[in-house]
Amino acid sequence: MAEPSNPDIAEGENPEPSSPAATKEEEGGAPGGGLPVLRWPKYSFYHLIFEVQMPHEYGAVYPQESDTGADDPAGYVTMWADFFGDCNLRLPLTVFVADVLEWYKLHISQLSPFVMIRVQNFEYTFRALGIEPTVGDFRRFYQLTVSLGFFSFRQRDSSPKLMTPPKGITKWKTKFFYIKAAAVTAQLTFRNVTDTIITETIVVPSVKSVDWFPRLRTIEWQRLSNTQLWVLRMMLGRASRKARPVVREKSGEDATLWRIFDPEFEGKVEVLACEEGEEGFNLTIHNNFRIPDRDALQTPLPQGKGDLGALGDPDAKGVPKKQATGISRTSFRRYTDYVVVSDTLEALGVPGGGAAAAGSSAGSKPAGEKKKRKVEEKAAGAGEKKRPRLQTKRITAVSQPKTAVVAES
Template sequence: MAEPSNPHTAEGINPDPLSPVAAEEEEGGAPGGGLPVLKLSKAGFDNLITDVQMPQEYGAVYPQEGDTGVDAPAGYVTMWAEFFGDCNLRLPLTVFVADLLEWYKLHISQLSPFGMTRIRNFEYTCRAFDIEPTVGDFWRFYQMTVSMGFFSFHQRDGSPKLMTPPKGITKWKTKVFYIKAAAIGAEVTFRNVTDTIITETISVLKVGVVDWFPRLRVIEWKKLSNTRLWVLRMMLTRMSRKVRAVVREKSGEDAALWRMFDPDFKGKVEVVACADSEEGFNLTISDNFRLPELEAMEVELPQGKGTIDKPLLFYK
């Protein structure tokens, strides 16, 4: 695996720490501490798995009655259903998301939807303008935070705005399910939520610091369809490998990816057949994803309750 770009060697850093930071928008836990119990219906779970085209081999399972986010069976990890809603996450993870989890030493279940939203917004903003997203560039815009046992990110003071922070993401801790740990495809760890996170002060990003900065524009947070995530190289579909996705104006002319986010865009993303000599889009973009090892996915998992603090994780 290629190493993610190192934010601490990025041009323009001022390493002078200021004060501890914490996320402000995270909601509290259950009365008396701990996580609230499951309130995602079985029908809601089934519809979610179908809607997001969850690969069957990833072994997504519905929790038992009374389960919480810390009750994943042995060999499985917790996933928050909201990740696959407004947060626009799909599996397999993209290389960018996997690299980010590894760089910040976060387990995916320790991220709140507020943090995942910023991660995926950054990713589709970069891809809309043909910029390859990296951990180092994400770090230029966002400071990691922790609150109520979950990690998130907020915009750095003075950094260019990329999105308006989400509001109204409630009850997400009650909407949980489990997938095989090997499906994550990242070498993730559990970070200590009691560690103090110090504010990092860096120079404001501007023209001349990075060559792609003049191309960047604000793209507000929004929920995207599977096809839009596909054309943005942020998911693999279950479609035929001999098709591709294109953005087209209402006139039928091809359009740049960023046009999908313009208020005056009246076109759509279309799925078209590939020419005989053309490689299907899934094959073209497959290197953009951290695919789990087939052998790891086929390992027979132990029965009974387990704990999510010792996941079985494999990647390539």
């Protein structure tokens, strides 16, 4: 596994812009790593919807000029435009993508395009090799992590390498649109980024652990055409239901699916008309997708804002209870321990003094906030003089990750 260029960034996480100017442009300078406003021309949105053959009934809409990715209207979810470019995502979702979201209890908007590349690469690698992709096998290769307010997957130590991750995708947070939530046919859970993530110990794939290992090979990440996604069973919705794809070598001979990724492959994917009585490819692969319910798509949507307000916030404090069902959450704070270095204890225990003065005072603000804390407080009595300022030193409380031993899938 290649070493990441930045020691603070694990492989599989999207590095942020290195220069202060780029960071300000990317993040909009928002406190806590908030999201930048829309910077994506409307004509690019329409071109994308046409290019990926987005069904009209899915209700894709262009955001308001001052929107961020967290400003989804009620009944809609945010989709990052790069999901449908280099990430090779198409709608409806495949069963595999929906299963990944449900297993990890994630909202699709909480994945960055960089992470979606990993998910999509895994699926087309396995499908090209004739292996059915499953979440159980995905977990053999990747471990869930959190990076800058979004969930990520890093490659598990000692697991075979499926691809070389790209160096980064910039400005993706400024390019997004909204789509009806009913079009994303998975049980989306907006997961708190402060959740404790269990570090899984899983048997890595080998000839002793899985029968498909001899077929495994590295298939590098690349952008695929609609036809290639179709033949890989990762896209539905071709215009003709009476057609079928076939991979052909330059000589005209049939080829296996993985050949389309071989740098020396000079053939192509041909679209052929089905013979009389032959079932079209769309019908053959129909069960590989989570097809949205038409009635759900036509249901009138509520007015107002959606519920992605904490999207992209690395210090998110929680989510609505109706969305957090089934999530194991912790209430730890990142900074709770202080050492008093003053030569007096006079101000300790002052009401309203916050964590620095009273340890864990109810209503005190988390110490990880950027706003400078004020230990200097007035006592409850009117007109009483200010207490002397305490000089404190904050110590980061290091939380050890939980470890679970998971049986071989």
